[in-house]
Amino acid sequence: MLEFDVIVIGAGIAGLAAAERIGEAGRRTCIIEARERIGGRVYTTGSPASVPIxxxxxxIHGRPPELWSIVQTTKLRIAEARGVSWCAQDGKLAPCSEFARVGASMNLILEHAPPPDQPDVPFQKLLDVYFAEERFAEMRAAATRYVEGFHAARAERISAQALVRGEAASARTEGGRAFRLLDGYGKVIEHLCARLSGDVRLELCTVVERIYWEQGAVSVCAQRADGTGATFRARACIVTIPLGVLRASPDARGAILFSPDLSEKRAAMLKIEVGQVVRLNLIFRRRWWPEFLRARYDQRKATERMGFLFARDEPFPTWWTQHPAHTPVLVGWAGGSRAERLLASGDVVEQAISSLCRIFGSERREMEALIEEVRWHDWSADPFARGSYSYIGVGGLYAPQALAQPVADTLFFAGEATNTAGHEATVHGALQTGQRAAEEVIAALAKKS
Ligand SMILES: Cc1cc2nc3c(=O)[nH]c(=O)nc-3n(C[C@H](O)[C@H](O)[C@H](O)COP(=O)(O)OP(=O)(O)OC[C@H]3O[C@@H](n4cnc5c(N)ncnc54)[C@H](O)[C@@H]3O)c2cc1C
Structure with a gap:
């Protein structure tokens, strides 16, 4: 029997942040992680081009203090993503101001969202009621692209009130700016892991299946990779598994059965939605696009600095380079209903390459000859993720609070979907929840001892 003060389930950023703080407080802690690696939905891999993929x-969306303090203390190399945006339309490419257009549209539309003390509505309803006229068609389309692409949401399901809260939270942390870790996001994970005190034990390849609990005692039953079972006991447990896993049916791989059941959490879980995204890396033999664009368009500076590339009608409507880093990688991105369609089609890679050929007007044969490798991860089919990240459904403004609420000072909840400040669906949002849950556990254990 393995005995601890606290068990943390999941070694994503929330679980690691929680364990770091609890270990520092001198509590015997065990992190149980299903996969053979740490990091969860932060997943950096190496590449033939020697750039992190x-x-x-x-x-990093903006300058959230919790994440920035890690970046600064560990002197991680970062670069702001500030390239020129290009748009594909009518078979042509041209520099455009998609971000400004979307920002202005969202501001205007969200002015009509009901205040938190009124009944909520889906984002789609704001479009249908206030922006139905033909003259708003462009604005409607831009805003829908953003809500589906960035929030991985269905416009007819996402809460208008939560979007207002999210935009305000993002504005407070300069969320309009975006930064990349030049040596990969994995460096943040490595740093958190290195800071775990010697009293923190990490159990990889161990899938939690059942949690028996009563006030002040939990018994966690798990299965190791070799098929053997293991039981861990502790005075408290922090659950950081993704919402998609929390909502999975009890017989699904990765699902956790709570005994007694967490019936009081069910309503909250159902008011938060699991969003889908397809994010695909095309790793090329060389960085061919500046030269390609220069040969066709008289935009020398803009071709060199291409950052984002928008192609609204494509299955993959958003692409980006790693500008200002000069790497031979293009990332394709689809969210919301387009991601769902791509995932259902079963030919994600094929559609990505065809999209890019249409956008650049290239022959498929030429494009394929340039590709060194295609790399992506299907988060929807991953039993330990079951989706990409959460968004708040209609009427769910306070659901993250309810989900985050500790049970009997014994079960605690963290992970991006439990962020109550409007930072759900992000790394920094998940980090905050891990730190918050750690403080809750430390206070609860102090009360008992
Ligand atoms: C494709 C994609 C792109 C994204 N892009 C960005 C971005 O650019 N910027 C940003 O801020 N955010 C981004 N996000 C969101 C961000 O990655 C997540 O919000 C964040 O990493 C979630 O951290 P977490 O600790 O809450 O969950 P996770 O990282 O999912 O950690 C949960 C852990 O629990 C483990 N687990 C699950 N079930 C069990 C079980 N039964 N037993 C034991 N362990 C279990 C999992 O294996 C996992 O390691 C993106 C996400 C995706 C999928």
Missing amino acids: ELGAEF
Whole structure:
């Protein structure tokens, strides 16, 4: 029998941040992680081009203090993503101001969102009621692209009130700016892991299946990779598994059965939605696009500095380079309903390459000859993620609070979907929740001893 003060389930950023703080407080802690690696939805891999390839999170959105303090104390190399945006339309490419257009549209639309003390509505309803006229068609389309692409949401399901809260939270941390870790997001994970005190034990390849609990005692039953079972006991437990896993049916791989059941959490879980994203890396033999664009368009500076590339009608409507880093990598991105369609189609890679050929007007044969490798991770099919990241459904403004609420001072909850400040769906939002849950556990244990 393995005995601890606290068990943390999940070694993503929330779990690691929680364990770091609890270990520092001198509590015997055990992190139990299903996969053979730490980091969860932060997943950096190496590449033939010797540049880090992200399969999960890539950007630091703005300057959230919790994440920036790690970046600064460890002197991680970062670069702001500030390239020129290009748009593809009518078979042509041209520099454009998609971000400004979307920002202005969202501001205007969200002015009509009901205040928190009124009944909530889906974002789509704001478009249908206030912006139905033909003259708003462009604005509607731009805003829908953003809500689906960035929030991985369905416009008819996402809460208008939560979007207002999220935009305000983002504005407070300069969320309009985006930064990349030049040596990969994995460096943040490595740093957190290195800071775990010697009293923190990490159990990899161990899938938690059941949690028996009563006030002040938990018994966690798990299965190791070799098929053997293991039981861990502790006075408290922090659950950081993704919402998609928390909501999975009890017989699904990765799902956790709570006994007694967490019936009081069910309503909250159902008011938060699991968003889908497809993020795909095309790793080329060389960085061919500046030369390609220069040969066709008289935009020398803009071709060299291409950052984002928008192609609204494509299955992959958003692409980006790693500007200002000169790497031979293009990332394709689809969110919301387009991601769902791509995932259902079963030919994600094929559609990515065809999209890019249409955008650049290239022959498929030429494009394929340039590609060294295609790399992506299907988060929807991953049993330990079951989706990309959460968004708040209609009427769910306070659902993250309810989900985050400790049970009997014994079960605690962290992970991006439990962020109550409007930073759900992000790395920094998840980090905050890990730190918050750690403080809750430390206070609860202090009360008992
Ligand atoms: C494609 C993609 C792109 C993204 N891009 C960005 C971005 O650019 N910027 C940004 O800020 N955010 C981004 N995000 C979101 C961000 O990655 C997440 O919000 C954040 O990493 C979540 O951290 P977490 O600790 O809450 O969950 P996770 O990282 O998912 O950690 C949960 C852990 O629990 C483990 N687990 C699950 N079930 C069990 C079980 N039964 N037993 C034991 N362990 C279990 C999992 O294996 C996992 O390691 C992106 C996400 C995706 C998928």
